[in-house]
Amino acid sequence: MxxxxxxxxxxxxxxxxxxxITGEISPLLFGGFAEHMGRCIYEGIYDPESPLSDARGLRPDVMAALKETNYRIMRYPGGNFVSGYRWTDGIGPKAGRPRRRALAWRSIETNQFGPHEFMEFAEELGTEPMWAVNLGTGSIQDAADLVEYMNLPTGTLYSDLRASNGRSEPYGVKYWCLGNEMDGPWQIGQMDAHAYADKAVQAAKLMRWMDPGIKTIACGSSATAMPGYPEWDMTVLSHAYEQIDYFSMHHYAANPYPTISNTDGLPRDTDSYLASSLHFDEHADTLAAAIRVAKAKNRSKRDVFLCWDEWNVWYRAKGGDGEWSEAPHILEEVYNLEDALVVATWLNTFLRKSDVVKIACIAQIVNVIAPIMTRRDGMFRQTIFYPLTLFSRHASGVxxxxxxxxxxxxxxxxxxxxxxxxxxxxxxxxxxxxxxxxxxxxxxxxxxxxxxxxxxxxxxxxxxxxxxxxxxxxxxxxxxxxxxxxxxxxxxxxxxxxxxxxxxxxxxxxxxxxxxx
Missing domain, CATH: 2.60.40.1180 (Golgi alpha-mannosidase II)
Incomplete structure (x- = not known):
């Protein structure tokens, strides 16, 4: 033979x-995530010390590349960072903003980039903002106050404060994440599923009373490898179903296949890695089934959809200790061809599951596990930039x-x-x-x-x-x-x-x- x-x-x-047809393609499938983490914000989006930056401290070359990708929604400000974030630190004159220890990534947060700077960035980029509220150290009142600050017309305390800080018209932020990865032991204010669901329901209720037009996203399990998956998801969905519009899911692919902690000592397996979309499909199918069960248990007439608001390849640059520096050079993954192919299959999954997956945010957008890398005098596009951009620009309709x-x-x-x-x-x-x-x-x-x-x-x-x-x-x-x-x-x-x-x-x-x- x-x-x-x-x-x-x-x-x-x-x-x-x-x-x-599988489903209608939501434009919000092609979103990004910008966290106060490493050099994503400082020295990435915002870098007043770069000779390439404009008068606002924004990098026109970075903005041009982000516009090329055509991001439709942008999650901010975290991530793990948000569970210790005081949003009031980032408003008002920059000279008076406090410097704080950001415990999630052991770095110094200068607060020179805050709510107004992010909204200006999002408006120029032409992307829908998606805000995460602090349900770690933050209260449900803090979350409602932020909604008032961002969305309500002047005439009350926080909307008037926004006007005094230079923005008289409401920003009208529609999408709101109810915390981040609250099942994770690494998370500030970690809770069990019942405690989180109770707090998320009360936060969503108060936030909706402030602005009935908002859409809320509850936290799912931080990863499929979490010991509580998918029981956490079932508990939160069953309890919070009537107060949420989307349910969050996170996953990071790796070669070798990751455990919940690391990939140390495991052999590379490129054939299995390139087949990772089987795992992505199964993850979406499992949570779609959980949504159907929760809808039936609640005798509900409304639909909840999936929000895959953290996804990417991430396994090499795992050290997240900023050693109490500003804009530490951490988690700066360098991507290769096989990573780009896995990202392309992930985007294939989003289209195949477009009946239930309606929002997706690649984590992150600049420097930190990102399609774009910068230094003070330049930037380059990583391999994963290309499939993301091609899908974002050409996948539409159904x-x-x-x-x-x-x-x-x-x-x-x-x-x-x-x-x-x-x-x-x-x-x-x-x-x-x-x-x-x-x-x-x-x-x-x-x-x-x-x-x-x-x-x-x-x-x-x-x-x-x-x-x-x-x-x-x-x-x-x-x-x-x-x-x-x-x-x-x-x-x-x-x-x-x-x-x-x-x-x-x-x-x-x-x-x-x-x-x-």
């Missing part, structure tokens, strides 16, 4: 039908349910998995369809036949691909474009289908233009 060489493409197929046939790839963690991970979207308003393909194989190219079962597009109008032989290839200040998504020539439609070869270790985006409806 003749052995097939590794360079011979294996056959795969993807069939699309614009009427076979998510389609593709029929995928592909060879199987053996993995140690998940068994046999499809070599090809796929999602697709279709926007009836614009006629644009997008297909996102990840070839998980480290060695085998795939010859993919993409067909349309009902509405063949006029043409493929755009195509991008990132790939390479080395899964550990990465970008740097010296080589900022070593691994990017590059334009490729779109294949020509023949009949109702196109064919193209996708190399091993690759992410491919195809844009199709249908006739307007």
């Amino acid at each position: 003749t052995e097939i060489p590794d360079s011979t493409p294996l056959q795969a197929s993807v069939a699309l039908h614009t009427g076979r 998510a389609l349910d593709p029929l995928v046939r592909a060879p199987l790839q053996p993995t140690a963690r998940y068994g046999d998995v499809s070599m090809l991970d796929v999602s697709a979207s279709f926007d009836e308003a614009t006629g644009e369809g997008a297909t996102f393909l990840v070839n998980r194989s480290q060695t085998r190219p795939l010859r993919v036949t993409l067909s349309w079962e009902d509405d063949t597009p006029r043409a493929l109008t755009g195509a991008w691909q990132m790939s390479g032989p080395d899964p550990l290839a990465e970008n740097s200040f010296e080589m900022p474009d070593a691994v990017t998504a590059v334009p490729i020539t779109p294949p020509v439609i023949e009949g109702r289908q196109v064919s193209l070869t996708v190399p091993p270790l690759s992410f491919t985006t195809l844009i199709a233009q249908h006739a307007p409806r």
Whole structure:
């Protein structure tokens, strides 16, 4: 028997039908997270000492890259940081703002970037702000006072205080996180599920009395590896269901696969790592089922959706001790090609689960486990920047349910998995369809036949691909474009289908233009 060489493409197929829909794609799936942590805010977003910064201390080059990604929502100010944060520290004249020890990351918080600075940043970026309230050391009254400060017209104490600080009109913040990771022993003010649910309900109630138009997000388990998962989630959902609109989920992928504490001493397993979306899918399915059970138990007529407000690859730069410095250089993960492919499969999961996952925020946006790295005189885009940007710019309308046939790839963690991970979207308003393909194989190219079962597009109008032989290839200040998504020539439609070869270790985006409806 003749052995097939590794360079011979294996056959795969993807069939699309614009009427076979998973769910409506929320634009808020393409969000970010900016925490007062390391160099995300200071020396990242805000850096008055950089020669590249404007008069406000913002970096125009960083803002341009963030706008390129097209973030639709931005979570702030934490994260673990928020559980010890006094929001009143960050308002008023900068010279009078206190310097405090930020216990979550053992750093010094100068409070030179606070609520007004963040809202100015969000407005310029064109993103929806999502505020987290302190339910660690903070009270439910503190949370309600912040809503008054941000959202209510003048005429009372905190809204008048906002006006005295330079903003007479309300900001109108719609989305509010009820604390952060409150089940974690690392969290300031850790609580059990019942205590957290009680406090979250009372905080949400008081905040809604201040502004009935807000949407609230309750904390789910900090990770699927937590010993309380998914019982914590069931308890909080059952108790808080009528007072919340979204339920938070967090996860960080790793190679090797993470434990709750670390990955030390574990062997790398790239095949399993590239199949991480099976875990992502299962996580979403589990919490979607928990939501259905809680809805039934509460005899509720309202829907609660999932908010994946912390997600990313994170396992190398794990030291979070800032040693009581300002803007410590901590948690500055450097990403490679395989990380970018995992991020692409994660975004595929968001589209596949778009019926229930409605908000997602990559953690974080600059320097700290982020798509962008800066120094005082420049910046570069990490590998994970490219899939995030392509999805954010091209996935809209509804998510389609593709029929995928592909060879199987053996993995140690998940068994046999499809070599090809796929999602697709279709926007009836614009006629644009997008297909996102990840070839998980480290060695085998795939010859993919993409067909349309009902509405063949006029043409493929755009195509991008990132790939390479080395899964550990990465970008740097010296080589900022070593691994990017590059334009490729779109294949020509023949009949109702196109064919193209996708190399091993690759992410491919195809844009199709249908006739307007």
